[in-house]
Amino acid sequence: MDYSWDFGPVIARFDMLAIGFLNTIKIAIVSILLGVVVGLVLVLMRLSPRKWLSWPAAIFIEFYRNTPPIVHFFWFFYALPVLLSVSLDPYVAAVLALSTQSGAFYAEVFRGGIVSIERGQWEGARALGMTHAALMRRIIVPQAISRMVPPFIERSFELLKTTALASTLAYADLLYQAMMVNAETFRPLEVYTTIALMYLVLLVTASQLARLAEARLTAYQ
Amino acid sequence: MQKPILEIKGLHKRFGDHHVLRGIDFSVAAGERIAIIGGSGSGKSTFLRCMNFMETLSEGEIWLDGKRIGTERNGQVTYPERQLCAVRERVGMVFQQFNLFPHMTVLQNVMEGLVTVKGMAREQAREIALQELDKVGLSEKVDAWPGRLSGGQQQRVAIARALSMKPEILLFDEPTSSLDPELVGEVLRVINHLAEEGRTMLLVTHELGFAYHFATKVIFLADGVFHEVGTPDEVLKNPRQARTQEFLRRFGEFAF
């Protein structure tokens, strides 16, 4: 192990990595927000008593949960454009892959929270004369949210890690930028170690923030 | 005989192949206090729960104030949500497991129906809620979380929550069955107090001694039908049916 480390070339191109770092954060936030929308639509369909709504949602969710994310990325980038005869740029394809995939998981998180509320709560609210909408809004959802928070955070954390796959579509995220820097400097050990540490900082910070949010959102229990 | 508030005709309830209620006709008039007794699995809770549509009826009709609940279309009866909500507003229920909302304080629990269902202003709802909580002896616990209360206290909050809606009929579904023995008394005292006020109440219970003093009418339910109906003296002291006698023998230790 007489390799002599030299971070000089990496530091000289740190601006490229910084851009990648910000792009990673950007695509994660956009995908989480869109994923929540997808998840809400899916869970409403999934919990509907109408089979023509609940079945497609169930199939969509199961399919996404049981296939690797990289397949989704390539499918949206290469297959979907052929099907629709439009072209998608890497950013759009990556956001589509990330948000549909996280949407499928979020839908299960939401559903899990709602069905975990005891039957007595539904009955207690109904016995008072509440409509379904009122009992959802006042009784079930407020209690379900605090139960959804931990698995929601865990899923978002997974999504943040999965953003690295956007590099395979040549989206300029942190990993892709690192590949560019590596191609210029031929210093893979330093480059990839540096970005591994950057991901570590990002993810540890994110999980600390999430823990704070979790403590506040689940306070009454 | 007074005109009935609530009437049930030809009620059947099935859970899959399990035929729980097998044809019940029944009515409640104002001021009546009816105790429903029977072994476990006799269908007595299910019967009570049909009255405010906690269970859907398999067959039969429910009439409230001479009007039938449900909408008939092409021979199919449907129960639109707004009709069920209207029934439940007038027929209150107290559960075995209390079913308080854990994310709301005691006061908020009692205010909830007034604000959300009756659309009352918060200030007014608060006043009513405080009065009801005072009646059940919990003025000091208004800001507590339900999870911090004893079972007896929780059940008293649940009674206050039901009372706040000014129901015309109150349904009690084994209100003391999940309480520790030493907490049963405080809940029964509150129910007794409501009896003195002349409220219309239905009570499913195992507390036969309490049923005797509380009820104007006792129903012994077995195998999904009314086996014996009468005054407390008739049913609990001098039962005519062998089935009732046997049931009472097994519960023989209570003193009236």
Next chain:
Amino acid sequence: MNYSPDFSVVLDNWPVLARGLWVTIQIWLPSIALGLIGGFLISQARLSSRRWLSIPSLVYVELFRDTPVLIQLIWFFYAFPILIGVQLTPFTAALLGLTLNTTAYSAEIFRGGIKSIHRGQMEGAKAIGMTHAQAMRRVILPQVVKRMLPAFTNRMIEVAKMSSLASVISVHELMYQGRLLSSTYYRPFEILTAVAFIYFVLIYPGTFLAGRLEKRLARSS
């Protein structure tokens, strides 16, 4: 949408995909098996009262859980060989990365499971004269394994999905073959959809099993 899909390209190239699937299984199962063994050892270090054991194992676990697995694979393929002065084949690098990743996650599963067993069990075993190792093997682990079965099954699913990332460092597994075929025949829709289906068939039984196990466990406890 006037694209007419033609799935004959998938049928014609079935042997290529089957070869890919075989390689997928060759990285998947060994990294699960090795990761479980490694995970148990690390969990013991994590639970140790000796800080020179517990702290490094904590760092190890967090390093692997708080960085994207794709970065780990790339690091082991491009950076690690420089450090040790030996070139690794893509297959070896992928196996190494996935095994170490599985080790970290399994360690947390074991740790959670062992901690969830009531302290009285260990005390009861020691009170009848068992050594720590005996108590672990005869009393604690049998209970842990049953309780942790759903989590391990979930891990298997995750590793199966992760194995598709090996395509990025050109391991000739299923995803790699799919990408190759789709660019050769320019039929990305048919081929990527077929690849997704193959993964689904591979992974879904695990999800189904995990769900069943969870339900059974919830009933028994």
